[in-house]
Amino acid sequence: MNEIREIASRNAHVADAKLLDLIHAADRAGWEAAFPGRGPDDLTEEDLALANHIWDEYTQLTRKVGG
Numbered sequence: 001m002n003e004i005r006e007i008a009s010r011n012a013h014v015a016d017a018k019l020l021d022l023i024h025a026a027d028r029a030g031w032e033a034a035f036p037g038r039g040p041d042d043l044t045e046e047d048l049a050l051a052n053h054i055w056d057e058y059t060q061l062t063r064k065v066g067g
Contacts, residue, residue, distance in 0.1 A: 003009065004050075016057070022050040 008015050008023055029044035 001030070001047075004054075019050075019053060019057075022046070022053050026050045 003024055005027070010019060012020065025046040026044065026049075029046035
């Protein structure tokens with residue numbers, strides 16, 4: 001997550017707005033993981049939404065370049 005956040009931050013001027021929103025949501029969900037019953041390694045819905053968005057964009061771009 002840290003690497004994704006750093007890359008997006010360095011390239012925020014060209015980053016997809018949805019990607020930035022999903023990163024922020026995943027960060028917020030990470031803070032909520034500190035509540036009882038949740039572990040720091042638990043995958044949140046926000047983490048999954050971010051991963052799915054990244055995968056979907058990767059897949060779409062790969063098709064466009066013929067990969």
